[in-house]
Amino acid sequence: xSRMRWTIAxxxxxxxxxxxxxxxxxxxTGNSTTVRCRSTNGQFRHCPVNGWVRGAQLTQQSGGPAxxxxxxxxxxxxxxxxxxxxxxxxxxxxxxxxxGRSMVVRCSSQNGTRKTCPVDGFIKSATVEQQFSGSPxxxxxxxxxxxxNLWVNRGCRADFRVWLSR
Numbered sequence: 628x629s630r631m632r633w634t635i636a637x638x639x640x641x642x643x644x645x646x647x648x649x650x651x652x653x654x655x656t657g658n659s660t661t662v663r664c665r666s667t668n669g670q671f672r673h674c675p676v677n678g679w680v681r682g683a684q685l686t687q688q689s690g691g692p693a694x695x696x697x698x699x700x701x702x703x704x705x706x707x708x709x710x711x712x713x714x715x716x717x718x719x720x721x722x723x724x725x726x727g728r729s730m731v732v733r734c735s736s737q738n739g740t741r742k743t744c745p746v747d748g749f750i751k752s753a754t755v756e757q758q759f760s761g762s763p764x765x766x767x768x769x770x771x772x773x774x775x776n777l778w779v780n781r782g783c784r785a786d787f788r789v790w791l792s793r
Contacts, residue, residue, distance in 0.1 A: 659720045660718075661686070661718055662716070664708070666710050666711060671763050676705065679724045680704050681721060683702040686715070686717060697767065699712070699713035700713045700715070701768070703754065704724075705754075726790075731786050731787065732746055732787050734778070735785075736769070739781050742779050743777070744779070745776055749792045750773070751792040753772045753777060754787065755785045759784045762782030764779070769782070
């Protein structure tokens with residue numbers, strides 16, 4: 628009997644650890660608005676919002692292919708974007724812009740390769756100021772940043788507003 632327990636316990640633990648974790652919705656507070664955004668003919672579309680976007684959540688999908696955050700929908704500082712047929716209603720939270728010293732950094736992915744662009748200071752926030760590429764610039768997918776570097780990938784080319792903390 629004890630031999631069976633030693634077999635079942637590790638199997639149960641493995642199932643528990645390997646099971647997909649339930650996604651937790653990020654909690655936002657403050658001002659929010661509802662935006663409807665639709666990718667027509669599978670094309671990328673940006674739906675602007677008044678105010679500085681702090682977060683967004685898909686509240687209702689309106690048909691079309693499944694909407695997946697970071698792949699077929701997302702948000703930037705100015706609104707919500709959809710792509711590849713995603714269409715839905717989004718709750719968008721707005722608030723104040725970051726404060727402090729900022730600078731504009733141009734960073735370009737050439738031939739779809741990853742490019743790192745060093746910044747003179749410690750980055751606390753960054754946004755797309757002006758996009759130059761036909762390929763979408765999507766934060767944490769085709770562009771992002773760490774402590775001292777901005778990076779772009781898969782053809783994203785843009786000027787980025789970078790806020791520095793030091």
